[in-house]
Amino acid sequence: MDEIITDRPKDIEQNLCADRGYSGQLTLQTIVSKGYIPHVKKRGEEIQEKKKDPAWEARRWVVEVSHSWFNRFRKILVRHEKLTESYMALLHMAAAIIAFRKASFIYG
Numbered sequence: 001m002d003e004i005i006t007d008r009p010k011d012i013e014q015n016l017c018a019d020r021g022y023s024g025q026l027t028l029q030t031i032v033s034k035g036y037i038p039h040v041k042k043r044g045e046e047i048q049e050k051k052k053d054p055a056w057e058a059r060r061w062v063v064e065v066s067h068s069w070f071n072r073f074r075k076i077l078v079r080h081e082k083l084t085e086s087y088m089a090l091l092h093m094a095a096a097i098i099a100f101r102k103a104s105f106i107y108g
Helices: 025-033 045-052 060-071 084-107
Strands: 014-018 036-040
Touching: 025 036, 060 084
Parallel strands: 014 036
Antiparallel strands: none
């Protein structure tokens, strides 16, 4: 969290979705001290939520699938770029390609 490159908006609450690995008291205190609202689900809670509301979807899935999409670009999978600007440009290009592929799949 200390290495966030982009500035976060000050007027919007920042949420952090995590799994059981981040459920320790010290970790939760760190998350709160960095200005995030923690959303840490324990094992089984997501299943119970799904039983109560079939339309409910886990938030963490969005992050995991996004990482998967970015991991398909070998150039950014292992960072070889020395300059932050070059690496950020590659990330932006990968995001644009991902968005184009998703849009062409939906509207194509």
